[in-house]
Amino acid sequence: MNKLDGFLAYTESHSGVVYAVAAVLTLAIARLDWTLDDMSIGFLYLIPILFSAPSMNRWQIAGFAGICGILTEAFDPAQGAPGKTGWELVRATSPLQWAAGSSERFVVAVAAFAMTGFFASELNHRRRMLGEHLSALEKQIHLRREAEQRLLILIDTSPLAILTLNSRGQVDLANESARLLLGFESGQLQGQPVEPYLPLLGRMLHRGGRNIRTNVEFRGQRRNGDIFLASVWLSTYQTSSGPGLAAVVWDSSENLRDREGAGLDSMMATSRVLVGAVSHEIRNLASAAASAHAALAADIPVSENYQALGTLIRGLEKIAAAGLQMASGRDRAVADLATVLDETRIVIEPALREEGIALIWEMQGPLPVVQGDHHSLLQAFLNLARNSQQALEGCERPELRIHAKVENDLAIVRFYDSGPGVPHPDDLFRPFQPTASHTGLGLYITRAILRSHGGGLLYEPQGHGSCFTVELWPVENVRRE
Numbered sequence: 001m002n003k004l005d006g007f008l009a010y011t012e013s014h015s016g017v018v019y020a021v022a023a024v025l026t027l028a029i030a031r032l033d034w035t036l037d038d039m040s041i042g043f044l045y046l047i048p049i050l051f052s053a054p055s056m057n058r059w060q061i062a063g064f065a066g067i068c069g070i071l072t073e074a075f076d077p078a079q080g081a082p083g084k085t086g087w088e089l090v091r092a093t094s095p096l097q098w099a100a101g102s103s104e105r106f107v108v109a110v111a112a113f114a115m116t117g118f119f120a121s122e123l124n125h126r127r128r129m130l131g132e133h134l135s136a137l138e139k140q141i142h143l144r145r146e147a148e149q150r151l152l153i154l155i156d157t158s159p160l161a162i163l164t165l166n167s168r169g170q171v172d173l174a175n176e177s178a179r180l181l182l183g184f185e186s187g188q189l190q191g192q193p194v195e196p197y198l199p200l201l202g203r204m205l206h207r208g209g210r211n212i213r214t215n216v217e218f219r220g221q222r223r224n225g226d227i228f229l230a231s232v233w234l235s236t237y238q239t240s241s242g243p244g245l246a247a248v249v250w251d252s253s254e255n256l257r258d259r260e261g262a263g264l265d266s267m268m269a270t271s272r273v274l275v276g277a278v279s280h281e282i283r284n285l286a287s288a289a290a291s292a293h294a295a296l297a298a299d300i301p302v303s304e305n306y307q308a309l310g311t312l313i314r315g316l317e318k319i320a321a322a323g324l325q326m327a328s329g330r331d332r333a334v335a336d337l338a339t340v341l342d343e344t345r346i347v348i349e350p351a352l353r354e355e356g357i358a359l360i361w362e363m364q365g366p367l368p369v370v371q372g373d374h375h376s377l378l379q380a381f382l383n384l385a386r387n388s389q390q391a392l393e394g395c396e397r398p399e400l401r402i403h404a405k406v407e408n409d410l411a412i413v414r415f416y417d418s419g420p421g422v423p424h425p426d427d428l429f430r431p432f433q434p435t436a437s438h439t440g441l442g443l444y445i446t447r448a449i450l451r452s453h454g455g456g457l458l459y460e461p462q463g464h465g466s467c468f469t470v471e472l473w474p475v476e477n478v479r480r481e
Helices: 003-013 015-035 042-055 058-074 086-093 102-157 176-182 199-205 253-297 304-328 337-354 374-391 442-452
Strands: 161-165 171-174 213-221 227-239 242-251 334-336 358-363 369-371 399-407 410-417 456-461 466-472
Touching: 015 042, 015 058, 042 058, 042 102, 058 102, 161 176, 161 199, 171 176, 176 242, 199 213, 199 227, 199 242, 227 253, 334 337, 334 374, 337 358, 337 374, 337 399, 337 410, 374 399, 374 410, 374 442, 374 466, 442 456, 442 466
Parallel strands: 358 399
Antiparallel strands: 161 171, 161 242, 213 227, 227 242, 334 369, 399 410, 410 466, 456 466
16 A cells, blocks of 8 residues: 555545645635735645545545635635735625626636536545455455466375366376376376377267267276276366366276176176076975985886985085075175165166156164175165066155164165055065066075075065165174074
């Protein structure tokens, strides 16, 4: 703030002092003008007007200009030397006693003083507005610089590779993670074409149409020739020189390996469960056939065909025994039931919402860690939820309620739906049901998965709708075999 700004700020905040000083200046000029008989110094009244105008409003300025105009004309030599007597002073200050032409000069003087005051007041007002605008602008610039600094720190320290491309497909800006990801030394990545390393970005940059906001996965390549799976969130935008692109890139190769490994493990676990369930059914049939074969062998003569049938039955028993042995050779696994249910909700909730199905979650108390494979339990819960979704098609008030709690040392998860119910509950868990909408193996495999971990799947009849109950053993209550 300079001296003028300080003075003007003082006059605005101390108007009483300003008015007093202006009055003293006015009286001093009037006294001096009165004593000078041969000249007029009325123009000096501009000094108190300029001094006091910044702290006055328009009416105050007009009134003060009128007073200064009267004093200017009263002590003008054209009125005749007023002298020192009181009567002559009264005659000089009375417009009725003024000489010819004084009124016109008075109007001009008042207008000049008023316009000067208005000019000074408006100039101060504009100066104040400009100061406030500059102050706000400086504050915005300061805040923007702080935000830019924080953003630069965030970008530079981000573990994700962040880069921008210009309209020619060259790297405009890149953080340290981007340089490390693509195998460049510090400062060498700027200005490099991105096509050899992240080819899809160059194609997305010059794609026609409106701006793009998406995420993609594609093959990336480092400077030394190593390839990796690049997961990219990108957006395009328009600049004065053409299209631009901003991308956040990370190497998801390890995630791909983990995902495929987990998928393979889940598939193998499910396959073992299915083989075990089928082997169990084969063993039951083979045992029944073996008993019937032994009973008949005691009553009828043994033929070669009959002996071959016995050999076939014993072969089936061996196959069933081998399948059961393979299924029992799984590793013991545990899963956090609350996490599995959270992931189930994330998967099924959008689809149910689109179908207009109300989803109600009732998690009673803290849920335990249970015996079971995480992915297998998730598959079982998803299958039960999808069965309920199919059952609720066309219902007047479709609703799925999932209730979980610990009950009698077991973790219980119930899937209630307001559908039409199950007409033949005894046939629910049999494979290849003719009335099933797909293969007829969903509930059969789901129960087999749960049984393989020591749990179970039950159907609880309801007055309206249906309820499937999942039973799981908390780790601290696992039955000793």
